[in-house]
Amino acid sequence: MSAIEVRGLVREFKKGPRAVDGIDLTVAEGEIYGFLGPNGAGKSTAVLMLTTLLPPTSGTATVAGFDIVKQGPQVRASIGAALQEAALDRFLTGREHIKLQGSLHGMKGADLKQRGNDLLERVGLTDAADRKVGGYSGGMKRRLDLALALLHSPRVLFLDEPTTGLDPQSRSALWDEVARLSREDGVTVFLTTQYLEEADALANRVGIIDHGTIVVEGTPDELKAEVGRSSVEIEPHDAARLADLERALTPFGEPMVTRGTSASIRLNEGVGDVTAIVRALDAQGIVVHQLRLREPTLDDVFLEKTGRSLEGSGDNDEDETPSA
């Protein structure tokens, strides 16, 4: 049985766009699925539907084997979620949040206490547990939110941009924890992100979403292999020879736009060609000052599929309705 199964899911807002416009996806048990897309792509809307907070306009989905529309209570009992904006009560302490969250899941007594302490320890909040959340930093709030999502040991975990706004240290700590949950506890993780590195580092499989549709899906390696080709950027020792350099490179791949002092091409075949390039340049007496080889990234995948770069793309530079 797959942990998440989505067929033709659509959500249309009354006076807004089709935020999610017919997505299909399957997430296997224990898998980490990365849902990657720019601002306004429809990531949160998809998460809200899968967590039963928002009914779909059309389409179906099951989570942990339960229908998100017809079996809301069973879905909710099987999932944990840390939404994009960590919803905390600033007058309650961390520990009080644990108590409330536990009771919502029907947990109480010594079990709850033990589990709560373990989780607070695991997210590094033991010392801050009895302080009011109003005084927590952004990173602490996120960590508490994660602990709350894990409290009832859910089989499926939804994390909506869990590392946005975290410093690099907290980010990698969270990555470790998510990876551990999947590896050791077999938890299925559905994670949305705007960060390529995050999807690349963490996800077993990635779906790239743009304007409410999944433009491509696969393992990070598959996706990169599909775009396929590495690129090389070369800076000549003598800037006057840039034009010669560009000409000499044309047999090896298509030119790419670059800064004025160097030339770049997307290589035709595998990385093996670099020696051939160097030899060719040598033959023409072009001295290489610097040579950089770039592996394809998920950004190249995004660029290839949408014609835009993921970084800096999204709501603001697009022709869609502005978000409130």
Place this chain on the structure above:
Amino acid sequence: MTGFSHWLTAVKGITWRQSSSFFKNPALVLPSLLFPMLFFAAFAGGLSDLNRIPGFDYEPGYTTFQYVFVLFQSSMFGGIFIGFAVARDFENGFARRLMIATPRRSAIICGYGLAALVRSAFTIVFVTIVALVAGINVLGSPGQIVLLFLLALTSNILGSLWALGIAFRFQTLSVTPLMQIPFFILLFLAPVYVPIQLLRGWIRHVADVNPVTFLLEGGRALMAGTTGPIVTAWLVILIGGIVLGIWSLTGLRAAEKR
């Protein structure tokens, strides 16, 4: 864990959270006590000469007459204030936590409702102590007084259910006037300052059919140990509870669909 015991644990959790953030926050506690006190002081103090006007025949006296009004008013408004808390929870996203983690969401209504009851019970105790010091006359039997408090407390549920229905539907603090105004109107179109027999003209006609009239008159009768529309008062609670219960449940369903 069975479904029901899980549900009950969730209700208790929500009640506990709501009550503890209330009692830990003086900015919430103080107004909820001052408000009824001001009323009481203004009317029972300022208008107590009404005792002597012809036709005022409420045996325990004017202060007691007003005490019953303040009792119901503060209890109902204790219910309405829970709507403010819920609207705030929706505004800052906390409601999502409850909605996502609570398998049976009716627990959310019951949890908030119970929290409103706790809060009103607290206010009622406070108002009653002050009223006793101010010198109200309790002529009803202990059984009648228990019934009076039950009536006041359950009228709190009407306020809660109404305000919850609004909060679920609009999910913003900007509609809090909508929660209060209908209750203000109902309360002031009831025999607040003088017994119903002394009301004249259109206000009398309105008061005659205003459900709050039955609550106040019923409550005052219990306090005085006399007869009055006590059964009708309970019918108001029962019917109002059913109608407003549906109102708040359908509101919750609407909230689930947003």
